[in-house]
Amino acid sequence: MLSYLLFSVTIGGIYALLSLALNLAWGGAGLVNLGLAGFFGIGAYATALATGAGAPLAIGLVVAMAAGVLAGLAITGLTLRLRDDYLAIVTLGFGEIVRLVALNERWLTNGADGMSGILAPGKAALGVAGFNQAWAAGVTLLVILVWLLLRRLDQSPFGRALRAVREDQELAGFAGKPVLRLKYQAFALSAAVAALAGALYAHFQSYISPDHFQPLITIYIFLAVTAGGIGRPVGAVLGAYCVVAFLEATRFLAAVVPGIEAVQVAALREALVGLSLLLVLHLRPKGILPERIPPAPKAPS
Amino acid sequence: MEALLQAVVNGLLAGSLIAVPAVGFTAIFAILRYPSFAIAGYVSVGAFAGWAANTMLGFGAPLAVLVAFAAGAAAGLLCELGALRRLMPAGALTVAIASIAVNLILENILRFFFGNDLRGFDLPIQPDLIIGGIFVGLQQIWNLVLAVAVVAAVFAFLMFTRFGRAMRAVADNPDLARLKGIDPARIAAIAVALGAGLAGAGGVLLGLDTSIDPMTGYRVLLSVFAAAVLGGLGSIPGAVAGALALGIAEELALLVVPATYRTGVGFVAILLILTFRPRGLLGERAA
Secondary structure (H helix, E strand, C coil), X not given: CHHHHHHXXXXXXXXXXXXXXXXXXXXXXXXXXXXXXXXHHHHHHHHHHHHXXXXXXXXHHHHHHHHHHHHHHHHHHHHCXXXXXXXXXXXXXXXXXXXXXXXHXXXXXXXXXXXXXXXXXXXXXXXXXXXXXXXXXXXXXXXHHHHHHHHHHHHCHHHHHHHHHHHCHHHHHXXXXXXXXXXXXXXXXXXXXXXXXXXXXXXXXXXXXXXXXXXXXXXXXXXXXXXXXXXXXXXXXXXXXXHHHHHHHHCCHHHHCXXXXXXHHHHHHHHHHHHHHHHHHHHCCCXXXXXXXXXXXXXXX | CHHHHHHHHHHHHHHHHHHHHHHHHHHHHXXXXXXXXXXXXXXXXXXXXXXXXXXXXXXXXXXXXXXHHHHHHHHHHHHHHHHHHHHHHHCHHHHHHHHHHHHHHHHHHHHHHHCCCCECCCCCCCCEEEECCEEEEHHHHHHHHHHHHHXXXXXXXXXXXXXXXXXXXXXXXXXXXXXXXXXXXXXXHHHHHHHHHHHHHHHHHHXXXXXXXXXXXXXXXXXXXXXXHHHCCCCHHHHHHHHHHHHHHHHHHCCCCCHHHHHHHHHHHHHHHHHHCCCCCCCCCCC
């Protein structure tokens, strides 16, 4: 039971990083990223390949984040001048392409069989229980660190400029904000955090396959960010842990609803995720912890 | 040369099937101004409704398409009125995200009742025809005829009926249409019923071509988007042209890249068209 709990804490932390990533791009700059699972996957495969070639963990994480940044810059470069709805369509496509490449380029990714035996730092030295404890603690610390960084960023002039872009990019442009550069930076940084989450996932599980990067993950994270409160890093973190708790709790559906098969349990869980997202959007669109927008200073009379 | 011609023919046949849901998607976009990801769910709902009509009630393909249209339209109206319409004031992006949730729900309702198994329609196996060295399945020709009939019916509806003309007026200029006394809520409902119905009909056409499962709609979602973006979001003739162009492009690309990358072609097509001609081949004028 304890190891199951620790496992959930680690996965919750990884989802929290993904939520922070989405919150930065979507909540901060208004850039919707439906390909989040793709960036997650890029990070996972990048570190698996790097550490598989003999690099230590730290290098693997750096390589993963660099790969995320590159992919993020490429996507933004192709789409940033376009409207939001196009960005949504293109990022969704991007997520599918990552999965398609991972499935088909067997020489690189071992295709549908996935990559196993990924470096799991500490597993040999600490044993399985110790490994789970160490990772739960380590990932949680990292979440706190990234959260503090992003909160700092959020309150900095950069964060305010991003918000200006989100609210009205033409006005932000008139006010002298470098709109395109801000979007590039926000999206690339967001992609890096998502890739970091993927890298941690790969090392924690020590096995990845294209099936782990289904678009469903992106929907989980959208649910987490909307439920927690779009535009507020702490909301994203809270939302992520809530979603993982929700997902784990629904595993026990089979015990509550008798006489349904495994595939029906899976279908019910996914339908509940969709229903929750709809309910949040309808009943509490600003989330549990709404974004705090300071009132405009009074005009001098 | 023959391989090239065969690819073009296959592309046109495949594209004509995608054209049906693509027209549905673009019709919803033209009136409601949000990209509906739920279109994938409507495709799957239609596919299963048509399949049930075919295998349980013994309906032929044309009747199954009609049943699928009705089921898709009903699902679309239900979701729009129950879940999406109230979110319109929050912006197109919020509705688009809600439509992803709607798609997830529809897909899993189907999965709950029918499981993940592939299901085929109950139709006599038709021989392949060979015309001038080109292979064409008889069933594919029937599907093409059905797709053309559906699209022709849509055009007739838009050109010759009162609601069709009102829809085009709203798509062209919503404010002016409202001044002329056109009720926007009613037109929105008609657009959703038409769009989701077309998606449902498309589901049966795709199912007749291969087989169906709850992911049928999601698998063609990227192609549907690509077709609509290629033709210019909101343009109905554009969606038809875009679907045919995409179908041919996919088949031609498969001559050089592995078949598993088929859906990738749609993505590349979207990127190319957005880079060089952002309003699409037959796109609307600058707003």
